[in-house]
Amino acid sequence: MDKEHLSLEDELKTFIVEALELEDIQPSDIDTDAPLFEGGLGLDSIDALELGMALKKKYKLSLGSDKEENKQYFYSIKTLADFIREHQA
Numbered sequence: 001m002d003k004e005h006l007s008l009e010d011e012l013k014t015f016i017v018e019a020l021e022l023e024d025i026q027p028s029d030i031d032t033d034a035p036l037f038e039g040g041l042g043l044d045s046i047d048a049l050e051l052g053m054a055l056k057k058k059y060k061l062s063l064g065s066d067k068e069e070n071k072q073y074f075y076s077i078k079t080l081a082d083f084i085r086e087h088q089a
Contacts, residue, residue: 020047
């Protein structure tokens with residue numbers, strides 16, 4: 001499937017693998033509903049910072065300073081995709 005026909009969720013999976021240079025993970029290994037942190041994909045706080053900066057740049061997002069709110073957005077690929085759609089509408 002070419003990149004123009006990827007869903008936002010699939011695009012985000014590829015983006016995360018590339019942005020964070022996850023060598024042992026393929027985009028297809030990432031479950032759309034699984035947590036990105038704490039047990040799911042197992043990303044850490046450094047990954048969160050890198051991912052946040054990369055997403056801001058790519059999708060022109062502005063993340064607030066509310067850590068709990070940001071945790072909700074970054075919970076899974078699905079919640080992240082919903083957040084991006086909401087801010088691009």
